[in-house]
Amino acid sequence: MEAALAKPALPRAPSGKREQTKLQNRQIILDAARGVFAELGYGAATVRDIIRATPLASGTFYNYFKSKEEIYQAIRDEVALAIRPRLREERMKARTVEEFISGTFRTFFEFVASDRIDFRSIRHNADITRVRVDTPEVIAGFDELREDIETAIPRGLFPPIDADFLMAAIAGVAFEVAERMMRREAPDPAAAAVFATALFLGGIRALPGAPEPSTETRI
Amino acid sequence: MEAALAKPALPRAPSGKREQTKLQNRQIILDAARGVFAELGYGAATVRDIIRATPLASGTFYNYFKSKEEIYQAIRDEVALAIRPRLREERMKARTVEEFISGTFRTFFEFVASDRIDFRSIRHNADITRVRVDTPEVIAGFDELREDIETAIPRGLFPPIDADFLMAAIAGVAFEVAERMMRREAPDPAAAAVFATALFLGGIRALPGAPEPSTETRI
DNA sequence: TTGAAAAGTTGACGGCTCGTCATGGTCTTG
DNA sequence: CAAGACCATGACGAGCCGTCAACTTTTCAA
Numbered sequence: 001m002e003a004a005l006a007k008p009a010l011p012r013a014p015s016g017k018r019e020q021t022k023l024q025n026r027q028i029i030l031d032a033a034r035g036v037f038a039e040l041g042y043g044a045a046t047v048r049d050i051i052r053a054t055p056l057a058s059g060t061f062y063n064y065f066k067s068k069e070e071i072y073q074a075i076r077d078e079v080a081l082a083i084r085p086r087l088r089e090e091r092m093k094a095r096t097v098e099e100f101i102s103g104t105f106r107t108f109f110e111f112v113a114s115d116r117i118d119f120r121s122i123r124h125n126a127d128i129t130r131v132r133v134d135t136p137e138v139i140a141g142f143d144e145l146r147e148d149i150e151t152a153i154p155r156g157l158f159p160p161i162d163a164d165f166l167m168a169a170i171a172g173v174a175f176e177v178a179e180r181m182m183r184r185e186a187p188d189p190a191a192a193a194v195f196a197t198a199l200f201l202g203g204i205r206a207l208p209g210a211p212e213p214s215t216e217t218r219i
Numbered sequence: 220m221e222a223a224l225a226k227p228a229l230p231r232a233p234s235g236k237r238e239q240t241k242l243q244n245r246q247i248i249l250d251a252a253r254g255v256f257a258e259l260g261y262g263a264a265t266v267r268d269i270i271r272a273t274p275l276a277s278g279t280f281y282n283y284f285k286s287k288e289e290i291y292q293a294i295r296d297e298v299a300l301a302i303r304p305r306l307r308e309e310r311m312k313a314r315t316v317e318e319f320i321s322g323t324f325r326t327f328f329e330f331v332a333s334d335r336i337d338f339r340s341i342r343h344n345a346d347i348t349r350v351r352v353d354t355p356e357v358i359a360g361f362d363e364l365r366e367d368i369e370t371a372i373p374r375g376l377f378p379p380i381d382a383d384f385l386m387a388a389i390a391g392v393a394f395e396v397a398e399r400m401m402r403r404e405a406p407d408p409a410a411a412a413v414f415a416t417a418l419f420l421g422g423i424r425a426l427p428g429a430p431e432p433s434t435e436t437r438i
Numbered sequence: 439t440t441g442a443a444a445a446g447t448t449g450a451c452g453g454c455t456c457g458t459c460a461t462g463g464t465c466t467t468g
Numbered sequence: 469c470a471a472g473a474c475c476a477t478g479a480c481g482a483g484c485c486g487t488c489a490a491c492t493t494t495t496c497a498a
Contacts, residue, residue, distance in 0.1 A: 069262075097424075131352055132350070132351040133350055158423065159423075159426060161423070162414060162426075164399050165396055165399060165411070165414045165415075166418075166426070167399075168392075168398065168399045169391075169392045169395065169396060171395055172391030172394060172395030173387075173388045173391045175391060176387040176388065176390055177388060177391065179387065180383050180384060180386075181384075196384075199418075199422065200423050201424075202422040203419055203420045203421040203422040204316060204320070204380070204419050204420065205316075205378065205420075205421075207378060207381075208380070
């Protein structure tokens with residue numbers, strides 16, 4: 001056993017010309033797809049558009065991805081995989097409801113704000129209609145959130161509530177408020193997080209007042 | 220002038236063979252489209268699928284709708300137009316935050332539950348990914364909600380909060396919780412409304428306990 | 439009643455996308 | 469160095485898209 005480990009261990013060669021090109025092609029296609037989705041929106045984009053944004057032949061595309069859906073999922077999944085561990089960690093170390101909730105929202109909104117290009121390419125659409133696609137990886141993120149809530153109940157963080165509904169409520173607020181936040185001139189993740197956290201901790205009555213005191217101008 | 224009004228008033232004939240067929244064809248196409256979207260999901264459906272589910276020729280379809288998007292919007296808009304007045308009325312007559320919030324959620328969840336076929340055809344999708352499309356009519360519903368919140372602030376129902384974010388939060392919770400509700404064996408709109416209302420009125424701590432009191436077993 | 443114009447339907451058509459696959463070039467391995 | 473594994477290529481048949489000239493039905497004025 002020792003010898004096998006010490007020696008070159010032939011089957012696991014990380015480089016090799018062939019292997020390199022493959023990685024490279026995959027990356028070329030992914031980058032092209034990101035650009036096309038950002039420009040045309042998911043609905044209007046075609047596989048051909050992506051191929052055209054690439055020096056490769058059409059058949060090559062299908063060696064890497066089965067369809068437009070699949071490459072789109074790959075892109076979304078990169079995002080989901082990047083943020084899920086952060087969210088999870090934030091929730092694990094929470095000692096109070098406050099920490100659980102505010103940690104989740106702060107992390108999420110900050111991520112979205114720092115990642116606006118991907119977010120736009122995911123939400124943007126050519127015409128007026130808005131399309132939202134939840135890939136399996138995103139849905140897995142939802143499941144993690146529900147699990148974390150369920151785990152937190154015996155820890156005394158939450159009352160024994162309907163974890164499924166609470167998960168849905170948190171996700172709904174996170175996505176929808178993020179959307180509004182990103183439409184503003186200067187997206188402010190901290191403010192969004194404060195808003196969402198206050199809502200979940202104390203309801204509407206606990207929400208902070210609006211920025212502009214509109215009473216001033218109309219004496 | 221009097222004569223013109225008393226006599227048949229030729230230009231406004233509500234029936235007329237031509238007019239009738241037009242209405243009828245439109246309805247045939249809309250019904251076919253509903254069926255196709257329900258069966259294949261929005262993404263997989265093609266205009267040709269809809270035409271095939273119809274006794275009409277392909278060119279005729281385009282006399283009524285420009286594209287798949289447009290006919291889909293027409294279907295969604297029927298739904299949005301049906302529920303929006305009810306929601307608005309519910310909010311107008313609200314005298315307290317409680318009434319504003321619970322009226323909104325109750326009406327929405329009851330509508331969704333009573334309308335499950337349309338809801339499924341709108342949310343359903345062939346593969347694992349979920350697609351949500353908000354047509355202009357739906358977005359107009361969001362705007363109405365925000366307006367109603369803004370109007371309610373001077374009435375003293377709400378503190379002077381960020382109406383845009385609150386609108387987003389309510390919409391997010393409504394859609395996401397409705398989705399979870401409809402996945403259960405016996406969708407219970409009243410329970411969903413109680414949950415959402417309590418959340419917005421008092422935050423997580425105000426939420427009602429889960430069905431099974433898990434505290435009992437662990438004294 | 440009649441006939442001409444308006445309105446609407448039809449289905450074939452050119453242009454495009456789709457996913458496949460036989461061909462051929464390049465890397466790897468013994 | 470040779471044989472084979474691996475994969476890029478691009479042409480291809482199938483099918484979808486939206487259009488439009490030709491045709492049919494309805495309307496309406498004389």
